[in-house]
Amino acid sequence: MSAAQPDAAARPARAPHPPARPAAQAPPMDLDALITDPETRILVCCGAGGVGKTTTSAALALAAAEAGRTVVVLTIDPARRLAQSLGLEELDNEPRRVDVPGVPGELHAMMLDMKRTFDDVVVAHSTPERAEQILANPFYQSLSSSFAGTQEYMAMEKLGQLRATNRWDLIIVDTPPSRSALDFLDAPNRMSRFLDGTMIRLLTAPARAGGRVGLRFASAGFMFFSKIISKILGGQLLRDISAFVAALDTMFGGFRERANATYELLRRPGTWFVVVATPEPDALREASYFVDRLSAEGMPLAGLVVNRTHPPATTALSATRAEGAAEEVLEADGPDAELAAAALRVHSERMVLAAREQHMADRFTSAHPEVAVRTVPAAAGDVHDLDGLRTMGAELTGADADTPTGTPRTRILPARRG
């Protein structure tokens, strides 16, 4: 592979106009080897919203169960019909076994209930009276169900819980539909920063000090400031926040520790990240950020899934030739000429679309030549049942050069020879 990569240091010595080179070839991604390897314990699917993270997670989980592994897939926001076919009728925050006849392994699925997960953490880390106080606190209630980052944090929390039981060979984690893919990795830190936040500490200083005199920061000036804030926010809210933080104080270390432990879990051998994107600029831009971020954090990347591609039925006929042929057929005016011409035009459009998608994927690969890629063609309709998941699983894990057109699965169109 290194021979194919330009050596940056050698570049200035080259001719000013090097001959056109074929786009870098992405290395293939062997997801079959990855999910069947007993060393693989956690797989995290991430990427922009709507690209197919949830579907990919479920398809890989089913494939792993078919390979004999005991798998749980933690989904975040499955589309309703997919949830139904996995037996996830409602949020219940615990894994349920999915009945898949004839599968040698076990497939379990769960849907994350963010609030319940948060509540469980509170209960686990405080006395029953304290827990009751916190759970009833309006400020806690809004934080636990709507604070930006809570969902990401709770997904990580749940992952930590699932891993701790040692019940599963493989845990596949779907990630929340974050605006920014980065939210996911930032969540543990952001959560503890928030809980540790200066603003909250200041706001609640009187309550936290519990009436002790050593209240250095709560000067007369601050008391005055606090009164203004209290006017703006409303006294009740301020009292809620104070009570909340005072109560949380006891579990504070617990939160931190758990966040750190989960973060470390993600970096341990046996954890892999799969970045999912569609062949579109926005999704691939997010994928790029994610790849860079994972590498900066030392998180192991399995590769990029380019989902919902549109490979043509054949690559033997170019768009231009198909267009030309359509015109010739119409001129010859034989029986079914219209139909034949229409079919040729569909092919032509498909070739143009595939070329655009390939161009997008090539841009990604030029920027990240080391990242392994697997393309997954768009299915005719939504992927919402076990059959659909099985088909998608085969696309994800099948042998590399197995497409109908003989194009390697790292690509949508065959590479041009340079």
Ligand SMILES: Nc1ncnc2c1ncn2[C@@H]1O[C@H](COP(=O)(O)OP(=O)(O)O)[C@@H](O)[C@H]1O
């Ligand atoms: N390869 C595919 N072919 C056809 N439809 C797909 C494919 N992958 C995903 N979908 C559909 O795209 C929609 C979004 O997928 P989903 O997995 O929920 O995305 P995300 O979790 O990234 O938001 C769903 O309706 C799903 O059925």
Ligand SMILES: [Mg+2]
């Ligand atoms: Mg999703």
